[in-house]
Amino acid sequence: MSEDKPRYDFHMHTFYSDGELIPIELIRRAFVHGNRAIAITDHVSFSNVDEIIPAIARDCEQVDGWDITSIPGAEITHVPPSKMDSAVSKARKAGAKIIVVHGESPVEPVTPGTNRKAVENPEVDILAHPGFITADEAEIAKDNGVFIEITCRQGHSLTNGHVRAIASSVGAKMLVNTDAHDCEDISTYSSARKVALGSGMSESEADDVLVKNARELLKRAGY
Numbered sequence: 445m446s447e448d449k450p451r452y453d454f455h456m457h458t459f460y461s462d463g464e465l466i467p468i469e470l471i472r473r474a475f476v477h478g479n480r481a482i483a484i485t486d487h488v489s490f491s492n493v494d495e496i497i498p499a500i501a502r503d504c505e506q507v508d509g510w511d512i513t514s515i516p517g518a519e520i521t522h523v524p525p526s527k528m529d530s531a532v533s534k535a536r537k538a539g540a541k542i543i544v545v546h547g548e549s550p551v552e553p554v555t556p557g558t559n560r561k562a563v564e565n566p567e568v569d570i571l572a573h574p575g576f577i578t579a580d581e582a583e584i585a586k587d588n589g590v591f592i593e594i595t596c597r598q599g600h601s602l603t604n605g606h607v608r609a610i611a612s613s614v615g616a617k618m619l620v621n622t623d624a625h626d627c628e629d630i631s632t633y634s635s636a637r638k639v640a641l642g643s644g645m646s647e648s649e650a651d652d653v654l655v656k657n658a659r660e661l662l663k664r665a666g667y
């Protein structure tokens with residue numbers, strides 16, 4: 445039953461950063477797995493933001509005859525918190541419709557303060573894999589409409605249970621994203637639902653996160 449539901453994934457990589465596929469191939473493969481909207485959010489900093497977002501957008505515009513919305517985005521990655529706001533506005537200007545910030549994953553040396561800086565900026569759409577996010581930070585995310593990510597990605601997902609508990613406790617909205625870097629990482633509705641349930645969500649919470657929250661973000665991004 446859940447196999448038939450549309451899947452939405454707002455955090456995916458191509459070879460424009462450290463993924464393996466070109467954008468149009470990622471879009472095609474995601475469509476075949478039941479994805480009905482994806483955001484391509486390659487790692488960006490000041491070095492590459494102006495080049496890669498328009499390149500990704502060019503493939504997103506070519507989709508024809510497949511029932512999938514493909515959205516050019518960005519994942520602002522390892523930018524110092526003091527430079528975050530400037531990186532976010534540069535990504536917007538370059539054409540990113542969905543902005544993800546690479547949060548304080550338990551498996552990477554992300555600068556402490558990155559989670560907070562991200563949720564303080566209402567221009568940020570998603571705080572990805574936020575590790576040991578605090579209730580305070582989740583509260584700010586809720587107030588600013590920043591979605592908190594439950595991740596399918598190995599390593600980053602070690603703190604999914606903590607992230608889910610904190611987000612639920614303050615009523616902050618979540619999304620389930622793959623952070624896909626190759627074809628095997630692409631999810632279906634039912635594989636993403638397992639990750640949602642594994643983080644501690646109830647069945648109805650999981651369905652809300654996978655469908656309702658995803659559609660809310662799509663609408664906000666103008667789709």
Ligand SMILES: [Zn+2]
Nearest residue numbers: 457462487625
């Ligand atoms: Zn990556």
Ligand SMILES: [Zn+2]
Nearest residue numbers: 455457519623
């Ligand atoms: Zn990522």
